[in-house]
Every structure is written in structure tokens, then in C-alpha cells.
Amino acid sequence: MKNKTNNIVGSLPKEMLSEILMHAASNSVNDFVNVKLSCKAFLEASNYDHIFENVSMKKLSFVPWRKSEKHFLxxxxxxxxxxxxxxxxxVNYFSRRNAESGLRYLKKAVEKGHVEAIYTYGIILICLGGELRKQGLQALSSSNLMTSCSKRSFKIASCRSKTKKFLSSMWVYVSLDEPKEYCVNNAKVVCCNCDDHDVAPRPNCLSSEGQSWEASNNLVDNLPCCDSCFWNREAALFCSILRKFLVN
Structure with missing residues (x-):
């Protein structure tokens, strides 16, 4: 029965087999490996780019140590x-201290709609300031992160959580400066002044002293403000978690 099944599978075009493998890979890397090794026909059809472009990496460690994992990544x-x-x-930006390469790869992920990449890329540019800050705000404000308040809070909380797990798994050698327009670390009280954005100023106070990362998250999510000030505050929080993992 097994040989008969293998013969049927082997008679299918490689393109069709690769599509099956792609769907398995997008569900789980384990499913991909199991299907790939199930018969010679699948094995021979397992090296198409579109399979690896869509493979799920949820079960893989953020920073691979084994040679096989590095090759797969x-x-x-x-x-x-x-x-x-x-x-x-x-890794290139925060661990290998190669800002240019790191931003280049993050931008490539942004262009493919990767939510956490949009979040990180936008915040880095905001922290760098100047014209780059405008680019960061544009990337963040035009993404699907800026939906309804409830959905936005959920998506951004998810981004924060993944960022925290990622940073905790690698050596972090690069920090970011909090936006000059909004500094949590060096001020007890900060306000949302939206004069530059054609929005009526709405004072909102936030003290960072004694605040945990999670507590600050909740405060920031629930404070009304324009997009620019919202992302300035989010960038300040991003900087605070980054400092926790910074190698001195």
C-alpha cells in the first residue's frame, strides 16, 4: 500500500508537490519536514523558493545556535x-552593531507587511530623529497597526511582547535615545502637545518613576493623543525595555 501511494505521489508534477509542501510549511516547520521526508518525490520538490518564503518559523528559536538551524534560517x-x-x-542592528545592514533587512520585512518589523523599524527611525523620524512615523501611521483603539492596543502589545522575548534571547549592544519630543526617562511629567500636527493640545501626564514595563504599557495605550505623540511615547517605552537587556 505504501509503495502504491508513493507511486501516485511520484506521478504528480513537482509544481503541485511544491504547493502541497508550501501549505504544510506555512502551517508548521515540523509539518514541512515530515511531509518532505515522507517520500522521495516530496523530497525532490522541497527546495523551491516559495516554500521557504512562506514557511512558519514560530517553533524556531529567535537566534539559532545549531549549524542546521543557521543554514535553514x-x-x-x-x-x-x-x-x-x-x-x-x-540581530544585525542590536547585536552585531551593524545599523545599516539591520535597517536594510528590517525594511525588506516591512515591505512584505511584517507587523513586528514595521513596529521596530518605525520606532528606530523615530529615535534617530530628523528626516528619519518623519519616515518612521509615515511607516507606522500607514500600517495596519493604526486601526481602532482596541485592535491597536492588542497588536502593539503583541509587538512589545515579541520584542521583549527576542531581545532577551540575544546579546544587545546597541541602545536608542528616547525621542527629544517626548522623554520618559529624564522627566517626571510629560505632556502631549500637538501644536505641530494641527491637533488641539490635550495635556496628558505620565510619570515613569516606579513604573513597570507592563504598567507603562497600559498607561500609554489609554492616553488620547495624536499619532505623532502616541508613537513618541511608544518609542520611549521601547527604549526602556531595550536598556534592560543592554550589555555593559
């Missing part, structure tokens, strides 16, 4: 897998 990156591009960008 590189294969996914070369196939322009959004998650692989995001991970490469994070």
Missing part, C-alpha cells in the same frame, strides 16, 4: 521570508 532569508528578514535585521 539563511535559506529562508535568501527566499525573502518576512520573519527571517525581520530576525536578521534585529
Amino acid at each position: 539563511k535559506r529562508c532569508k535568501d527566499a525573502r521570508n518576512a520573519e527571517a528578514l525581520y530576525r536578521k535585521g534585529m
Whole structure:
């Protein structure tokens, strides 16, 4: 019965087999490996770029240590897998201290709609200031992160959580300066002044002293303000969690 099944599978076009493998890979890397090794026909059809472009990386460690995992991550990156591009960008920017390469890979992930990449890329540019800040705000404000308040809070909380897990898994050598327009670390009280954005100023106070990361999250999510001030505050929170993992 097994040989008969293998013969049927082997008679199918490689393109069809690769589509089956792609769907398995997008569900789980384990499913992909199991299907790939189930017969020779699937094995021979398992090296198409679109498979590795869509493979799920949820069960893989953020920073691979084993040679096989590094090779797999590189294969996914070369196939322009959004998650692989995001991970490469994070490592290059914060661990390998290669800002140019890190931003380049993050931007590639942004172009593929990767939510955490949009979040990180936008905040880095905001912290860098000047014209880059405008680009960061544009990337964040034009993304699906800026939906209804409830959905926005959920998505951004998810981004924060993944960022925290990622940073905790690698050596962090690069910090970011909080936006000059909004500094949590060096001020007890800060306000939302939206004079530059054609929005009526709405004072909102936030003290960072004695606040946990999670507590600050809730405060920031619930304070009304314009997009610019919202992301300035979010960038300040991002900087605070980054400092916790910074290697001195």
C-alpha cells in the first residue's frame, strides 16, 4: 500500500508537490519536514523558493545556535521570508552593531507587511530623529497597526511582547535615545502637545518613576493623543525595555 501511494505521489508534477509542501510549511516547520521526508518525490520538490518564503518559523528559536538551524534560517532569508528578514535585521542592528545592514533587512520585512518589523523599524527611525523620524512615523501611521483603539492596543502589545522575548534571547549592544519630543526617562511629567500636527493640545501626564514595563504599557495605550505623540511615547517605552537587556 505504501509503495502504491508513493507511486501516485511520484506521478504528480513537482509544481503541485511544491504547493502541497508550501501549505504544510506555512502551517508548521515540523509539518514541512515530515511531509518532505515522507517520500522521495516530496523530497525532490522541497527546495523551491516559495516554500521557504512562506514557511512558519514560530517553533524556531529567535537566534539559532545549531549549524542546521543557521543554514535553514539563511535559506529562508535568501527566499525573502518576512520573519527571517525581520530576525536578521534585529540581530544585525542590536547585536552585531551593524545599523545599516539591520535597517536594510528590517525594511525588506516591512515591505512584505511584517507587523513586528514595521513596529521596530518605525520606532528606530523615530529615535534617530530628523528626516528619519518623519519616515518612521509615515511607516507606522500607514500600517495596519493604526486601526481602532482596541485592535491597536492588542497588536502593539503583541509587538512589545515579541520584542521583549527576542531581545532577551540575544546579546544587545546597541541602545536608542528616547525621542527629544517626548522623554520618559529624564522627566517626571510629560505632556502631549500637538501644536505641530494641527491637533488641539490635550495635556496628558505620565510619570515613569516606579513604573513597570507592563504598567507603562497600559498607561500609554489609554492616553488620547495624536499619532505623532502616541508613537513618541511608544518609542520611549521601547527604549526602556531595550536598556534592560543592554550589555555593559
